[in-house]
Amino acid sequence: MTKPEKNIELEKVILKGRKFSLAELTGKEGGSFLKGESPVPKIVKLKIEIKLFVSNNLKDLSYSLHYKPF
Template sequence: MEDKQKKAKNEAIQREILAGRKFSLAEAIGREGGDFLKGESPVPKLVQATTEINTFIAINLQDSSGALQAVLQTWISTDEAEVSKNLDSPLQALKQMLDKILDNSELLYELVRQVDFQWGKMYDERPYFQSPGQPPHPDDEYTHESVEEKLKSFRNKL
């Protein structure tokens, strides 16, 4: 009985407040839409999943210079289709992407090229680009082999 009285009192107060106002469509939409996101996060699921993956990369990928982390996070952010397939388990999307990179040497070489480029941009130095089948430059931090090993070790943490 007490709940009915509170509800009636609240409705009376609301009617009194609205009595002096002119009707506007925007206000009506605002009142009706007030419960639209009730219980849901206003942040889209895709953004939540991408953020979870990028945070996992930042915490778990061993990368002293940070170029590999930056490029991998960019690849995740731009591959919305893969992440969208795994909104409820975002790290599964990351595992699938790592498997795809590690199973495709051309994709791995492209990743390494972008990492080298990112490294050069970050440190304002000329990057060392390793060509497929060629030995790496002695000062190259990101060789095909070193990036592959880092990615394999990182994938094992998933």
């Protein structure tokens, strides 16, 4: 029996007496789904970075660059 097969068998034994839970399933699958990725879309991160750069590096005395939501 290979290592992945042993892991599957062990998981079956552990889960055998447990009641099915959608929250547990979501947590298990969601953990691998987001592995290495940010839940924040890249475009949102980019907009935030640009806004922070402008606000930290430009003096806007007339507020012409003031952030206004679309």
